[in-house]
Amino acid sequence: MRDAYHEELDSIGDGLVEMARLVGSAIGRATTALLDADLKIAESVIAADEKVDDLQRDLEQRAIALLARQQPVATDLRIVVTSLRMSSDLERCGDLARHVAKVARLRYPNSAVPSDLHPTILEMGQLAQRLVAKAGQVITTKDVDAAMQLEQDDDEMDLLHRTLFQHLLDDRWSHGIETAVDVTLCGRYYERFADHAVSVAKRVVYLVTGEHADELTTTA
Amino acid sequence: MRDAYHEELDSIGDGLVEMARLVGSAIGRATTALLDADLKIAESVIAADEKVDDLQRDLEQRAIALLARQQPVATDLRIVVTSLRMSSDLERCGDLARHVAKVARLRYPNSAVPSDLHPTILEMGQLAQRLVAKAGQVITTKDVDAAMQLEQDDDEMDLLHRTLFQHLLDDRWSHGIETAVDVTLCGRYYERFADHAVSVAKRVVYLVTGEHADELTTTA
Numbered sequence: 001m002r003d004a005y006h007e008e009l010d011s012i013g014d015g016l017v018e019m020a021r022l023v024g025s026a027i028g029r030a031t032t033a034l035l036d037a038d039l040k041i042a043e044s045v046i047a048a049d050e051k052v053d054d055l056q057r058d059l060e061q062r063a064i065a066l067l068a069r070q071q072p073v074a075t076d077l078r079i080v081v082t083s084l085r086m087s088s089d090l091e092r093c094g095d096l097a098r099h100v101a102k103v104a105r106l107r108y109p110n111s112a113v114p115s116d117l118h119p120t121i122l123e124m125g126q127l128a129q130r131l132v133a134k135a136g137q138v139i140t141t142k143d144v145d146a147a148m149q150l151e152q153d154d155d156e157m158d159l160l161h162r163t164l165f166q167h168l169l170d171d172r173w174s175h176g177i178e179t180a181v182d183v184t185l186c187g188r189y190y191e192r193f194a195d196h197a198v199s200v201a202k203r204v205v206y207l208v209t210g211e212h213a214d215e216l217t218t219t220a
Numbered sequence: 221m222r223d224a225y226h227e228e229l230d231s232i233g234d235g236l237v238e239m240a241r242l243v244g245s246a247i248g249r250a251t252t253a254l255l256d257a258d259l260k261i262a263e264s265v266i267a268a269d270e271k272v273d274d275l276q277r278d279l280e281q282r283a284i285a286l287l288a289r290q291q292p293v294a295t296d297l298r299i300v301v302t303s304l305r306m307s308s309d310l311e312r313c314g315d316l317a318r319h320v321a322k323v324a325r326l327r328y329p330n331s332a333v334p335s336d337l338h339p340t341i342l343e344m345g346q347l348a349q350r351l352v353a354k355a356g357q358v359i360t361t362k363d364v365d366a367a368m369q370l371e372q373d374d375d376e377m378d379l380l381h382r383t384l385f386q387h388l389l390d391d392r393w394s395h396g397i398e399t400a401v402d403v404t405l406c407g408r409y410y411e412r413f414a415d416h417a418v419s420v421a422k423r424v425v426y427l428v429t430g431e432h433a434d435e436l437t438t439t440a
Contacts, residue, residue: 064301071291081284081304086310169398178389179402184404 005070008062010107012083013139015059019090020136020200022052024129026097027193031125033104034186035118037111045101046091059087075207082203086139089196089203093132096193100125103182112182113173124160124190127153131197137206146159147201148213157194161187224333225290228282232303233359235279240356240420242272244349246317247413251345253324253407255338257331265321272314279307295427301375302423306359309423313352316413323402332402334395337387341403344380344410349371351417358424367421368433378413381407389417 026045030105033042063080066072103112113121134214138147164187167173168180202213246265253262283300286292292300323332333341351373357369384407387393388400422433 063298066296067287068293071293073288073291077284077288081287084304085308088305129415165401168401173397177393177397180397180400181385181388181404184401185408188405188408218433 005066005072008066008070009076009079012059012062012066012080015055015062016083016086016090016139016200017136019052019055019059019087019094020139022048022055023090023093023097023193024132024136026052026094027100027125027132027190029130030097030100030104031099031122031129032123034113035111035122037104037108039105039108040199042078042101042108046098046105047118049094052091056087056091060084063087078207078210082207086200086203089199090132093193093196096189096196099189100186103186107182109118112179112186114179114183117164117183120160120167121186121190124157124187125165127157127160128193128197131157131194132200134170135197135200138201142204142208144208147204150198150201151213154194154198157191161191194200225286225292228286228290229296229299232270232279232282232286232300235275235282236303236306236310236359236420237356239272239275239279239307239314240359241351241359242268242275243310243313243317243413244352244356246272246314247345247352247410248349249321250317250320250324251342251349253321254333254345255331255342257324257326257328261330262321262324262328266318266325269314269318272311276307276311280304283307298427298430302427306420306423309419309438310352313413313416316409316416319409320406327402332399332406334399335405337384337403340380340383340387341406341410343382344377344407347377347380347419348410348413351377351414352420355417358421362428364425364428367425370418370421371433374414374418377411381411 015067026048029041030045032038033045063084067077067080070076087218111118131150134146134150134153137143138150164183173180205211205213246268249261250265252258253265269395283304286295287300290296326332331338351370354366354373355368356361358370384403388403425431425433
């Protein structure tokens with residue numbers, strides 16, 4: 001049986017997994033709101049972000065209480081400090097999903113994204129959702145190989161982001177400046193969302209190996 | 221005389237102030253690079269960001285070592301945990317200055333910013349630099365009123381950001397899509413830089429009062 005201390009540590013982990021689930025759902029729904037110009041879904045994403053913020057604040061307080069009460073050292077200390085950082089990353093993912101939803105709301109009843117860019121934005125949204133789902137999984141499994149895999153998925157996001165820019169900068173772009181601004185910002189939001197998901201995974205690598213992910217080579 | 225523990229705590233504070241100084245210089249120089257299309261300055265900003273990253277990693281390790289060795293509780297614990305968060309904010313400011321410099325480098329020998337937007341971008345750059353300078357000061361003085369003041373300065377940034385969008389979305393915009401994309405991204409970088417500076421100040425408020433800045437009203 002686990003003692004109260006490790007139970008509390010586990011429950012902080014569970015909280016992080018729950019945050020990952022919530023922000024994954026949020027970016028998926030925000031993408032739907034953006035592409036379908038669905039105001040209701042946009043509003044629901046914007047409202048739901050408060051829950052993510054509350055969860056983060058709660059996790060933070062529990063982590064600090066744990067530090068004060070149990071004074072962990074070595075690996076346990078590293079777990080608590082890393083949890084604090086992961087909760088920041090995931091909270092930020094929530095903000096970025098909310099930003100996407102706000103663009104959707106701003107342009108309602110139109111879609112902020114022209115139809116020829118729907119496939120790219122859809123892919124970015126789906127990839128973002130997969131990335132944070134994997135990050136959530138890695139928090140539980142502590143699977144270093146799976147964690148390192150996220151960086152490769154992130155390369156895919158960079159590729160999609162570049163595709164977006166190619167469309168924007170193509171001479172045949174006919175959607176005007178406002179749409180270019182919207183697409184530029186949304187592209188940035190998806191890219192940053194992915195960065196934070198990768199960052200969560202990298203922190204797991206650091207936890208398990210004691211080395212920063214950048215210093216390891218993949219086993220692939 | 222202060223004991224070794226508090227000396228170490230002070231030196232972490234000094235490290236944060238040094239980070240604030242470096243990223244303040246970086247955003248000022250990046251703005252110069254952007255407006256003057258100065259490749260040398262752009263390159264120097266990009267290269268110098270490594271120092272900020274090193275400083276952050278060093279501070280992080282020292283903070284964790286302090287937690288492990290001294291096992292602080294109450295206020296001291298809060299100071300160490302908050303320092304970790306502030307170092308993340310400042311590291312991120314460094315990244316954003318580097319992003320601005322990269323836009324400058326990408327468009328060299330042209331300026332990425334059309335001349336009618338120079339005054340607005342210059343103001344954003346100067347304001348960003350002032351904000352982080354004030355944040356650095358607040359880390360030392362722990363002056364809650366000064367910290368709360370930063371939120372008002374941030375309103376000014378929001379105003380400048382809106383001015384930028386007005387230019388972008390004006391029918392008379394004649395600088396094409398590429399420039400619109402560059403200006404949109406740079407505007408976002410300055411805005412986020414300011415957000416992180418404000419966040420540092422808010423964390424000082426939390427340290428001193430135990431309450432989140434949003435829950436306090438200004439004394440003004």
